[in-house]
Amino acid sequence: MAGMHLAVRSEEHPAPFKVTEFDNIFQCMQEMHEMISHRAFELFEEGGRIFGRDLSDWFKAESELLHPVNVSIDETEEGLRVEAEVPGFKAKELEASVEPHRLTITGKREIEKEEKKGKTIYSERNAERILRIINLPAEVNTETVSATLKDGVLVFMLSKAAPAKKIAIEGKAA
Numbered sequence: 586m587a588g589m590h591l592a593v594r595s596e597e598h599p600a601p602f603k604v605t606e607f608d609n610i611f612q613c614m615q616e617m618h619e620m621i622s623h624r625a626f627e628l629f630e631e632g633g634r635i636f637g638r639d640l641s642d643w644f645k646a647e648s649e650l651l652h653p654v655n656v657s658i659d660e661t662e663e664g665l666r667v668e669a670e671v672p673g674f675k676a677k678e679l680e681a682s683v684e685p686h687r688l689t690i691t692g693k694r695e696i697e698k699e700e701k702k703g704k705t706i707y708s709e710r711n712a713e714r715i716l717r718i719i720n721l722p723a724e725v726n727t728e729t730v731s732a733t734l735k736d737g738v739l740v741f742m743l744s745k746a747a748p749a750k751k752i753a754i755e756g757k758a759a
Contacts, residue, residue: 621646624716645714654690654717664744665721672737674715679739683727685746688719690739 624646625639632642655670669690671679679692692715699706725743732741 654715656717656719658719658722660722664742665723665725667719667721667741667743669717669739669741670737671715671734671739673713674734674737676734679734681732681739681741683725683730683741683743685724685727686721688721688741688743690717690719691715 621643625642628642628645629639657668659666659668667688671690671692674692674694678694679690681691682689692713694713696711696713698709698711721743724746726746729744730741732739734740
């Protein structure tokens with residue numbers, strides 16, 4: 586079955602990673618398992634290391650990684666423009682960090698639902714979390730990053746880092 590390709594993505598549900606060869610499916614599954622495991626442990630640590638919420642942390646990690654934030658990256662003369670779809674999130678519910686080759690977007694929002702029917706009151710609270718780690722195609726200057734949120738689209742403007750500079754080395758005879 587070497588060389589057989591799988592069609593695993595659609596417009597509605599893009600895959601978080603690309604499976605190209607049938608032979609690589611087990612390697613891809615292992616990588617996804619490791620990513621989910623790592624994220625579940627991060628959630629465990631963020632929650633104060635309280636035991637008994639293992640499955641909850643695991644399911645949150647799966648949800649974040651298997652239903653990623655849709656992103657588009659455009660390269661311009663000045664740098665990179667990254668757009669991320671985060672519908673329903675407010676600016677105060679989102680955080681981002683940038684490294685020379687990576688952009689990380691996290692978000693958490695509380696969703697409250699309350700229904701009143703006669704004397705019965707129904708109330709439910711839920712939290713939606715997102716995580717997207719984007720490997721950037723070029724090195725960026727982490728000091729000159731701007732971000733704006735409008736109509737559920739988070740836009741980052743990242744300037745490219747200066748290219749490596751060659752230095753002439755002069756030698757003196759001893």
